[in-house]
Amino acid sequence: MRLSLLLFILSLKLRDAALRNRAFKNYIGTVRLNILIRTRDGKSGRLFVFDKGSVSSVKGANHACDAALVWSDSGTAFTVMLKGTDEASFQAAAAGKLTVEGMSYYIQWFNDAVKLVM
Amino acid sequence: MTQILGGHLVGKYLKEIEKVDTVFCISGGHIESILDSFTEYEIRTVDVRHEQAAAMMAHAWSVYAGTPGVCLVTAGPGFTNAVTGIANAYLDNAPLVVLSGKHPLRDDLKGALQEMNQIDVIKSITKWAATCYETKRIPEYLSMAFRHAVSGRPGPVFLELPPDILNVRVPLAQVPMSARPTRKFTVHPDDWDLRQAADIINNARRPLFIGGSGVGLSRCSAALGQFIDRTGIPFILTNCGRGELPDSHPLSLWDVGNVGIQLGMMQADVVIAAGLRFNWLLQSGAIIPPATKVVRIDIDPHEIDRNRTADAGLVGDASSVLGQLVPLLKRGEHSAWTRDLRTASRAFLTSELELREKPSNPIHPIRLVAQIQKFVGEDAIYVIDGGDTCYFGLTGFSSREKAGVMATAAGLLGCLGTGIPFAMAAKLARPDKKVLLLNGDGSFGFNSMEFDTMVRRNIPVVCVVNNDQAWGMIKHSQELSIGAERLQCCELGVRPYEKMVEGLGGYGELVTRDEEIVPALKRAFDSGKPACINVITDPTVTSPATPLFYQSLKMD
Numbered sequence: 001m002r003l004s005l006l007l008f009i010l011s012l013k014l015r016d017a018a019l020r021n022r023a024f025k026n027y028i029g030t031v032r033l034n035i036l037i038r039t040r041d042g043k044s045g046r047l048f049v050f051d052k053g054s055v056s057s058v059k060g061a062n063h064a065c066d067a068a069l070v071w072s073d074s075g076t077a078f079t080v081m082l083k084g085t086d087e088a089s090f091q092a093a094a095a096g097k098l099t100v101e102g103m104s105y106y107i108q109w110f111n112d113a114v115k116l117v118m
Numbered sequence: 119m120t121q122i123l124g125g126h127l128v129g130k131y132l133k134e135i136e137k138v139d140t141v142f143c144i145s146g147g148h149i150e151s152i153l154d155s156f157t158e159y160e161i162r163t164v165d166v167r168h169e170q171a172a173a174m175m176a177h178a179w180s181v182y183a184g185t186p187g188v189c190l191v192t193a194g195p196g197f198t199n200a201v202t203g204i205a206n207a208y209l210d211n212a213p214l215v216v217l218s219g220k221h222p223l224r225d226d227l228k229g230a231l232q233e234m235n236q237i238d239v240i241k242s243i244t245k246w247a248a249t250c251y252e253t254k255r256i257p258e259y260l261s262m263a264f265r266h267a268v269s270g271r272p273g274p275v276f277l278e279l280p281p282d283i284l285n286v287r288v289p290l291a292q293v294p295m296s297a298r299p300t301r302k303f304t305v306h307p308d309d310w311d312l313r314q315a316a317d318i319i320n321n322a323r324r325p326l327f328i329g330g331s332g333v334g335l336s337r338c339s340a341a342l343g344q345f346i347d348r349t350g351i352p353f354i355l356t357n358c359g360r361g362e363l364p365d366s367h368p369l370s371l372w373d374v375g376n377v378g379i380q381l382g383m384m385q386a387d388v389v390i391a392a393g394l395r396f397n398w399l400l401q402s403g404a405i406i407p408p409a410t411k412v413v414r415i416d417i418d419p420h421e422i423d424r425n426r427t428a429d430a431g432l433v434g435d436a437s438s439v440l441g442q443l444v445p446l447l448k449r450g451e452h453s454a455w456t457r458d459l460r461t462a463s464r465a466f467l468t469s470e471l472e473l474r475e476k477p478s479n480p481i482h483p484i485r486l487v488a489q490i491q492k493f494v495g496e497d498a499i500y501v502i503d504g505g506d507t508c509y510f511g512l513t514g515f516s517s518r519e520k521a522g523v524m525a526t527a528a529g530l531l532g533c534l535g536t537g538i539p540f541a542m543a544a545k546l547a548r549p550d551k552k553v554l555l556l557n558g559d560g561s562f563g564f565n566s567m568e569f570d571t572m573v574r575r576n577i578p579v580v581c582v583v584n585n586d587q588a589w590g591m592i593k594h595s596q597e598l599s600i601g602a603e604r605l606q607c608c609e610l611g612v613r614p615y616e617k618m619v620e621g622l623g624g625y626g627e628l629v630t631r632d633e634e635i636v637p638a639l640k641r642a643f644d645s646g647k648p649a650c651i652n653v654i655t656d657p658t659v660t661s662p663a664t665p666l667f668y669q670s671l672k673m674d
Contacts, residue, residue, distance in 0.1 A: 100466045
């Protein structure tokens, strides 16, 4: 529940930034990319759609995507994402609680985009 | 009194003083007497089909043979054709000696054949450039050229020799000749800097060592091995430094490739960088967080604080500096950090690691590289040329050889077309080793006529074309930037490159299915000929290098 709320808030912030935040708008440019954040059990998740300067979002963990950030559980996802640091993500990955499916660079790109709105 | 032709002084000096046994060249009227000296002094010539390849092969010779590479080009277009190879050597710090013809001084400003001001063209991309005006001074100028090529930070040098001095005879007794070959001298870092660096390394909790071409140029396997054994620091060696310690070393991070570099640089508390420039591939140093301590080792003092102020800077040859540093270091143990780095990196590579094992149709480049590696093994030299192809090859190939995995097009010049000349030079320098070239289909076009050279000179390189039917990196960048519906000048289509090689007398084979890869490789190596396996791969695949490239050119 907490994770779903966090992802929903993130989607609002990204959507808003695509309209108002110049640095963010420049950063996402004309990229078309689908990034999924989900839990391993497929119970929680949200798809973030970047489409030539606009950002939209859909609830759910089973969407097709270019890259996915897969968390072992929603509690870990919530805690690490709330910290929002590279170190916290690194420690989660080192502990086997986070994996990336698809091209990891896209996730790095997404993380850098998120940093611009936080 | 014995007389000697000016041109013969070149061969005499190269062979007797510098012990040069191979020169890369194309013939030309202006340099005829030099070519004749190679017969006289039994210097092997490798005559190519474009001077660009001669310069690139000589550059590569310096990497694989460990001695300065020499190329000889004729005046005018012979010279201009070599310029790209020289520029590439300049940005790669390769000790390349370029000897060039020149229009006759007698006819200067008369509109002589191939008359042009070569020195002004070449100055900005060489360490040293000169014209010799007197026959007796040819050995002296050659000695200067070699000294400049290898001293300090190595680099290309250029010496032009006009017919006025090459095609006349002088008494041999009147020609001063150096008594010994060029030596490489090293400098010693300040003792205080050494102690400061040791202090930082001894107190590190999450250190990372990253070595670049300076590590390879210094041939520092022994010193680096001692450093790593004592400190227990995980490491990654790049460019022509790769292979100074084998990729399979327990502390080498090449099993997690570029992701390991990125994560390591971002999470380490101390980064020790040796013989490595913090260039665009490392975000000009910005990839390293501000709080991280940086120890830099470089032969060029100007590099120490370039793009990032070092907490300790050690100026000197990497081997020499590491040798001086080791006695000051405590025995270290960083296995938990190394394990975390590996595990975290693998978490980001899940899909890539799965792709290696899974047959694909159309063939995925990651799978292609994995199949090549399985068949060819670690006792081989891998050369990679292309855009996306460089990423796939660099992260998928593994070798025990020095400079055993080199993405020649991934240098600072981003010089496509280097793969074929480098692979040829690798095979000539180390004939007992298998040489596998992975070439993008775009970059294949630049020097593919050198398959003729390979056939004439019996240089059995096996080239696998990763054929995505496009200038893939550009195509995928354009898809990100201007849109897939507006692609411009980046699609190539399917071309029978294997037939082209067959036509030149080599071995060729087309591969379209996963299960055909390994049998085709076996037949190619068994043929004993220069070979081209043209593998049609998935044109939709993008490597992580493409968005990095795309982002680096955004100006908003």
